[in-house]
Amino acid sequence: MRSINLTNLCMEEDDYTTKKKVYCNHGLVMRLKTTWTSNNPGRRYWSCPYYGGPRSCNFWCWKNKENIDPRSKFVIPKLIQKLGKLENIVESKLQPLHLNWLRLLKKLTSREISNKMMIV
Known part of the structure; x- marks a missing residue:
């Protein structure tokens, strides 16, 4: 099945947290991402740009507490x-x-x- 990117459809334009800069342990600015798993559909989070790879600093953080x-x-x-x-x-x-x-x-x-x- 195809991979579907719905992230841009769910941007909260008036939410200041979508505009704030969050940095990982490398000092890199992280983009706010959206998960579309069945357990967390539409839930927003930040992660190290290298997350899941050998260079990852393992920084990962939910934007909000679970509110789905x-x-x-x-x-x-x-x-x-x-x-x-x-x-x-x-x-x-x-x-x-x-x-x-x-x-x-x-x-x-x-x-x-x-x-x-x-x-x-």
Whole structure:
């Protein structure tokens, strides 16, 4: 299934904490991220830019205490799953169209080459 980036859809424009700078132990500014796991859908956090890698300082922090209502914990993952399925359906419908387009392009190109050879 495709990876879906919903972070930009959930920016709280008036929330000052989205604009404040938080630094990891490397002294690097961290971006506020959003998790879309089924346990924490839509929950915001900061982590070291190298988090999970060998250079990580292991800095990781939630933006807020858990404030996700139980209904959202149920609904959001279902909606993300449904969106992923719909994207897969669209992709599967577009793939044959793309292949047909490539075949037509190949035919046109080979005809143009043939026509140029006849002219020369």
